[in-house]
Amino acid sequence: MLKKYFKKNIALPSDHGSWVFLFSPLIIGFFAGNNWSSSSILLIIAALAAFFMRQPAVMMIKSYAGRRSREDLPASRFWLTVYALVSLAALNVLVQRGFGYLSYLAVPGILVFAWHLYLVSKRAERHQIGVDVIASGALALAAPGAYWVSVGQYDTTGWWLWGLAWLQSAASIVYAFLRLGQRRLKEMPDQKEKFNLGKRTLLYSGFNFILTLILGLMGKLPNLIWIPFAIQFAESIYGTYYPAIGVKPTRIGIRQLIVSTIFTIVFIIIWQ
Numbered sequence: 001m002l003k004k005y006f007k008k009n010i011a012l013p014s015d016h017g018s019w020v021f022l023f024s025p026l027i028i029g030f031f032a033g034n035n036w037s038s039s040s041i042l043l044i045i046a047a048l049a050a051f052f053m054r055q056p057a058v059m060m061i062k063s064y065a066g067r068r069s070r071e072d073l074p075a076s077r078f079w080l081t082v083y084a085l086v087s088l089a090a091l092n093v094l095v096q097r098g099f100g101y102l103s104y105l106a107v108p109g110i111l112v113f114a115w116h117l118y119l120v121s122k123r124a125e126r127h128q129i130g131v132d133v134i135a136s137g138a139l140a141l142a143a144p145g146a147y148w149v150s151v152g153q154y155d156t157t158g159w160w161l162w163g164l165a166w167l168q169s170a171a172s173i174v175y176a177f178l179r180l181g182q183r184r185l186k187e188m189p190d191q192k193e194k195f196n197l198g199k200r201t202l203l204y205s206g207f208n209f210i211l212t213l214i215l216g217l218m219g220k221l222p223n224l225i226w227i228p229f230a231i232q233f234a235e236s237i238y239g240t241y242y243p244a245i246g247v248k249p250t251r252i253g254i255r256q257l258i259v260s261t262i263f264t265i266v267f268i269i270i271w272q
Contacts, residue, residue, distance in 0.1 A: 007075045013055045020257060021136045021172075022051050024264045025143035025165040031268045032143075032161055033150020039097055042090045043149050047142050049087035050109065056080040057113070061120045094149070101154050105145050109138040129177050136169035160221065164212070168232060168263060171204040172256060175236055179252045182243040189243065198240030205229070205236040228266040235259050 013019070026047060030040060060076035062068040094102055112135050119128065143165040144158025178201045189197065213226040244252055 004071075005075045005078045007072070010056050010059045010072060010075045011052075011079045013052065018139075020260045021139045021169045022047060022142055024168070024260055025140045025162070026146050027264055028165055028267060028271070029143040029146025029158070029161055030150055032157070032271050033147045034272065035150045035152070037149075039094060039099065039149045040146070042094050043102070043145055046087045046090035046094065047145070049083045049090065050106070051139075053080055053083040053087070054113070054116075056083070057117060058120050061117050065121050065123070067123070099149060102145050102148065105141045109141065112138040127177075129174065132173045133170045136173055137166045140165040140169055164221075164225070164267075167204075167208045167211070168229070168260075168267075171201065171208055171232055171236070172260060174204045175201045175232075175239060176252070176256055177201075179239055179244045179247075179256075180249060182239075182245060183247055183249070183252075185243055185245045188245065191241070194241050194243065197243075198236070201236045202233075202240060205233040209233040222270050224270045225267070227270060228263045231266065232259065232263055 026044065030036065056076040056079035059068060059072050060080060063070055063072045063076060091103060091106070116131060116135065119131065140162050143161040147158040147161055148154055178198055182197070195202075209226055209229045209232075212221065212229045215221045216223040216225050
């Protein structure tokens with residue numbers, strides 16, 4: 001009977017690469033606020049539970065659409081309900097503690113989530129780079145949420161953190177698509193073709209680097225905040241001109257995780 005509900009592939013996220021797009025903004029927000037409390041733990045619980053909802057929800061939609069067995073429905077409904085209740089309970093306590101404005105951050109997340117499930121129902125969710133970029137923006141809302149909980153009040157600085165976290169996540173996603181696409185190359189392309197394949201990722205990471213450099217010089221942000229974005233830009237240049245032909249997805253994912261971790265650490269040090 002228990003096996004009917006306790007299925008790992010339904011209870012836990014299968015896309016391990018997306019974890020960083022939640023944890024990096026969360027960590028950045030908490031360290032920028034530089035204050036930890038029981039409310040911080042509640043926010044982490046609410047954010048994680050909401051993040052975990054995606055897997056059972058997708059499985060449930062696939063079952064209804066005939067893409068998976070109907071036998072997955074009980075477990076999908078069970079875990080979706082559990083995660084929703086946990087997230088709502090933690091958010092409710094935060095609202096009671098005076099953080100009611102955090103609930104507004106859930107609105108764009110719900111809209112993006114619904115859009116994703118619609119694409120799943122139409123078998124159109126794969127290789128949607130635009131959807132992934134927008135979804136990363138929803139996950140990046142964890143940064144202002146964590147910052148506001150840390151400082152104990154609403155502060156517009158949180159929106160700066162959200163924008164910067166989203167820029168980094170978007171560039172990471174575009175870069176990941178480039179590297180995974182390079183795996184299918186049959187032979188080493190020439191320099192012009194390398195650039196053509198990587199120009200989107202160079203545009204994203206290059207824009208982030210230049211924007212943060214300018215904002216730092218203007219005094220809108222810490223004047224060295226461009227450094228973590230420069231690291232990401234350098235990685236994009238490397239990935240563009242040294243294609244990942246035949247490289248396993250796991251190696252690509254691990255390298256992405258390392259770069260994102262370095263970005264997060266350097267960002268925190270410079271912001272503080």
